[in-house]
Amino acid sequence: EVQLLESGGGLVQPGGSLRLSCAASGFTFSSYAMSWVRQAPGKGLEWVSGVSGSGGSTFYADSVKGRFTISRDNSKNTLYLHMDSLRAEDTAVYYCAKVGSTMTTLNWYDPWGQGTLVTVSS
Amino acid sequence: DIVMTQSPDSLAVSLGERATINCKSSQSVLYSSNNENYLAWYQQIPGQPPKLLIYWASTRESGVPDRFSGSGSGTDFTLTISSLQAEDVAVYYCQQYYSTPITFGPGTKVDIK
Numbered sequence: 001e002v003q004l005l006e007s008g009g010g011l012v013q014p015g016g017s018l019r020l021s022c023a024a025s026g027f028t029f030s031s032y033a034m035s036w037v038r039q040a041p042g043k044g045l046e047w048v049s050g051v052s053g054s055g056g057s058t059f060y061a062d063s064v065k066g067r068f069t070i071s072r073d074n075s076k077n078t079l080y081l082h083m084d085s086l087r088a089e090d091t092a093v094y095y096c097a098k099v100g101s102t103m104t105t106l107n108w109y110d111p112w113g114q115g116t117l118v119t120v121s122s
Numbered sequence: 123d124i125v126m127t128q129s130p131d132s133l134a135v136s137l138g139e140r141a142t143i144n145c146k147s148s149q150s151v152l153y154s155s156n157n158e159n160y161l162a163w164y165q166q167i168p169g170q171p172p173k174l175l176i177y178w179a180s181t182r183e184s185g186v187p188d189r190f191s192g193s194g195s196g197t198d199f200t201l202t203i204s205s206l207q208a209e210d211v212a213v214y215y216c217q218q219y220y221s222t223p224i225t226f227g228p229g230t231k232v233d234i235k
Binding site for chain 1 (some may be wrong): 127145160162164166171172173174183209215217219220221222223224225226227
């Protein structure tokens with residue numbers, strides 16, 4: 001069974017940093033691109049960032065470009081999101097998600113993790 | 123960026139009746155080289171992560187009840203729940219994966235009338 005387990009969320013002050021992790025199991029991690037998608041409280045889904053299976057290609061939403069860095073450690077089956085210069089508008093549940101098929105970063109997402117809440121507030 | 127819109131924002135349907143949700147993309151998500159529409163649908167029950175229902179606009183994910191169906195091509199798409207059940211109360215999102223940034227529709231909330 002494919003499982004994705006996020007961790008690392010919490011309360012951080014504006015301007016601060018946080019690193020999210022997503023531990024994956026149940027599939028060949030390096031064969032699949034992965035993404036982070038966030039959901040602000042009571043709002044819809046916003047794609048944040050994606051990374052290819054090898055880690056060699058990364059993609060970002062304009063809203064986080066230059067502040068967030070996505071990476072992966074295929075030896076540890078773990079996806080990361082390093083977030084710097086956090087703003088109040090970054091407050092959201094952050095989900096990691098696996099793409100549905102191999103060899104592409106442009107794909108549907110299945111499954112999604114349970115999410116980790118990031119709150120940016122003083 | 124491809125902008126996704128959905129209609130209606132919310133709808134209430136009687137148990138056993140049909141629910142129809144529309145999704146429109148600001149540009150075509152039909153990829154000519156493989157004739158596939160890069161469009162997916164998700165269900166999000168309150169307090170849970172999104173769950174994939176449909177991909178390639180009309181391919182039902184394994185395990186998804188056959189009362190859920192997707193249709194459409196190019197820029198206009200529809201998710202239909204043929205006979206609404208109580209467990210279908212949720213918010214439904216469409217997503218394009220034709221190009222980055224990946225974008226989602228704003229969601230349609232489905233309730234029981």
